[in-house]
Amino acid sequence: MKKRLKGLISVFLFLLCIFAWKSVQEVRAAENVIRDFSRIFYIPAGAVLKGGSLQKLQEIYDGMSCIAYTEDGEELYLDAIWDYSGIDIQTVGAYKITGTVRLPEGYTSNVGLPEWTAWISVQNPGQPEIQVYSRMISAGIYYFPWITEQNPDMMEIWLQKEGEDWVNVSEEGYGFADTDGMYLSCQSMIAENIYTLTVVYNEGKTRNLKYRYQSDGSLEILSYQPGTIGGTVSKDTVIRSCEEIDEKSLQRCMVYAVRAGQSLAEVRTELEETFYILGSTCEEYEDTAAHPAVIMPSVWDFSQVDVNAPGVYKVTGTFAAPEGCTVDQELTVPEASAYITVQRPDQPEVQTCCVVGVDTLFFSMILDRFTDEQLDNLQVYLQENKGDKEISKSNFYFDRKGLYLKKSVLKAGWEYGIYVTYPGGSTGVYTFVYGGELIFNEHWYKRNYADRDGKELPDIDNETERVTDTSAILVGNRLLDLMKNGVKLIPFEGDGVLVRVPVEVVKDWNIKAEDQIETDISWVGSDVSVKISKNGEAVTDIPGATVEIPYANRDSQTMLTDEEGNSYTGSVNDAQNAVVIPIDKTGDYTVEEQPQNQTENDGNIEEDDPEGDSPENAEDSGEEKLSEQVEELLSENVKNQKANSDENLNSQHKKTASIVIIIVILLILLWNIPMRRGKKLRKGERGEGEQSK
Incomplete structure (x- = not known):
């Protein structure tokens, strides 16, 4: 009986070991599954002399490796294993080798093993060949390896597009020869055309490589055989086409601010060096070896700029043929435009702008009279929805060249006015309609008055118009321009008080270009006086107008x-x-000014934000909430997936541990039960004996 129990226990222990080992193996196998492999981004073609050694090439290829990524996040660095058996080193020709990886013991892959190919050219000594190639995708270059002692500077690369003459590619800059091989630019060709390529050197030439340049960038080799170079092309010098370009990018391509009296030579040089287009001798623009592109520099007309008169001037640029070339009379060459604002150092202005970078508007200004600390304290304001809004400093910055404003503070299709306050005053207001990328319907009008801190600005008198800190005489043309540009409210300001009159009201004044509009807005003691006249005749009715007056106490209510x-x-x-x-x-x-309760204050605060309850903002708010909800759901989903994955793994381990514990307990019970039975029998034997006695 004892032997039988020992045998039973041994069987259980053996099964337990097998079960535990199998469970561990299953868990380990799950952890050692490869889910992906990294790429080898560039594998060069190679060349070797007939009868030579492959050792140097093998060192290059065998030194390559990739990374294997397992499902549990492990990274394995695996060496590439190449098969060189297909190369006949004694026979000239092109040979393909293949490579892959070998998985370490204990690892499996749920994706196919990577495979790579490379081409090897076996060449005769002294006879370089171009029968194999590799492609540098990011550089757009094709590499044809060879082994030669020829001087690469004496080599010429010739390319022929089917049906056309031969072109010296190395002369045009689309390819060059080196001691290790020949390099050809993809820009020398047009997709889906057939080309023939060859290289001439001192003692001969390579054979002719004929191929189709495919749309995916690969070369479909058609033949590689001896051949000659036929007729060569005579260089064409007539520009018949220009590169395709968005002409909007040439409009308002740059803005500059210059001091009154400053030379424009530096501005001219920068424009000429920065802006150019590419032309081609082909009827339809192409930049290839047969029809290489030429640079057409910009030429700018500054004749309309008066550097002695502050203001904004538009300069235009055209693109001319380079030296030795001419422009076909049938070709329409695009034009460019830039803007120059002439400013006095003591009167910086915001008068024009352009787009710089991806998300920034640049307003050129003369700001070199300000210290760095003062530049940090300049403040930008936007006029929109009949109100002025202070822009957060996180949305703009200044340097010595001007103001940089993030486009994100603007909405496409909206009309804006922008101005800047600085120590001692404020710029004029530059109004425009923002079109999403460019601005249009722009206009600038002077804002020459004491700012909100009561600082004074100098008077302006340009004979036809006069502006002081309390009064102004404006010509009719100025107001007519404002109305043509879509402005809804005409601002008149003096002595720190701003009066806005609806355009429809101003139109009823029947203003002519030669009319004079005079305004006098000033403080008389504690009273405000608002006077407007046309050609000396008083204007009394201004329905729908508003007046903006600085308040002394935010908690009081101002009454007129x-x-x-x-x-x-x-x-x-x-x-x-x-x-x-x-x-x-x-x-x-x-x-x-009268005291008001807190409820009224709160009401005014809500009214002060005309955009707060607009459909656009409601829609934006709804979109933001929806976006947040989606992000929460996605985040929750990811967490649940991770939790489920961890839970499954933990469950597997717990299940294994539970089974092991149960088996151990059963073994203990089985061991103890027979032992107890044995003891009882022995006691019974002794008892029976006693009874018999």
Whole structure:
């Protein structure tokens, strides 16, 4: 019985070991599964002399490796294993070798093993060949290896497009020869055409390689056989086509700010060196060995720029043929334009802009009179939706050349006005419609008045127009231009008070180009006086107009009372520390500030954001919430997947451990039960004996 129990226990222990070993193997196998392999991005073609040794080539190819990625995140570096058995080193020709990897013991792959190919050229001594190639994809270059002692500077690469004459590629700069081989640019060819390639050297030439240049960039080899070079092309010098270019990119291609009286030589040089286009002698533009592209430099006309008169000037540029070439009369060459703003150092302005980079508008300014600390304190404001908004400093910055503003603060199709406040004053307001990429319907008008801090600016008098800190005389042309450019409100300002009059009201004044519009907006004690006249005749009715007045106390309510005792209140514009109050006529207004409760303050704050409840913002908010919900769901899904994966693995380990524990307990019980039975029998024997006695 004892022997039988020992045998049973041995069987259980053996099964337990096998089960535990198999479980461990299953877990380990799951951890050693390869899910992917890295690429070898460039495998060069090689050349070897007939009867020579492959050792150097083998060192190159055998030194290559790739990375294997397992499902549990392990990275294995595996050497490439190549098969050279197909190379006959005693016979000239082209041979293909293949390579792969060998998996380490204990690893499996759920994807196919990588395979690579390379071409080897066996060549006669002193006779370089171009029968095999490798492709440097990122560089766009084809490499044809050879072994030669020829001087590469004396070699010439010739290429013939089927049906055309031979072209010296090395002379045109589309290829070059070196001691290790020949390099050919993909730009020398057009896809889906057949070409013949050969190289001439001092003591002979290679055979002719005929191939089709395919759309995927590969060369389909058609033949490699002896041949000659036929007629060669005479260099064409007539430019018949230009590269395809978005002409919008040439409009407002750059802006510059120059000091009054400054030379434009530096600006001219920068424009000429920066902007050019490419032309071709082919009827339809191509940049190939047969029809190489030529650079057409830009030539700029500065005749309209008066550097002694501050203002904005447009300069135009054309593109001319380079020396030795001419432009076909039938060819229409595009034009470019740039803008130059002439400014006084003490009166920087925001008058024109262009796009720089991907997401930035650049406004050129003269800012060299400011210190670095003062530059950091310049503030940008945008006028939109009948209000002024202070732009966060995270959305703009200044350097000595001007203002850089992120396009993300603008919305396509919206009309804006922009100005900058600086120590001692403010720039004029530059209005424009933002088109998503470019700006249009632009206009600039002077903002020469004391800023919100009460700092004074110098008066301007240019004979036809006069502007002081309280009054202005404007010609009719200026207002007519504003109305043509789609401005909805015409601003008049003086003594720190801004009055905006609807365009439709101004149109009723029947302004002509030669008319004079005079405004006088000033403080008289604690009263505000608003006067507007046309050719000396007073304008009294301005329905729909608003007046912006700086407030002394944010917690009080500003009220206007006209000469007839009518009272007017409005909303708060925190960006300008001002209240916006609607008025319907000119005249004198008494200004009073009265305390208001917190509820009213809260109401004004809500009204101060005209965009807050707009459908556009509601839609944007909805999109943001939806985006956040999707991100949460995706994140939750990823977490669940990871948790499920970990849970499955833990479950497998727990299941194995549980089975092992159960078997151990059963063995212990089986061991102990027979032992107890034996003891009872022995006691019974002794008892029976005693009884018999």
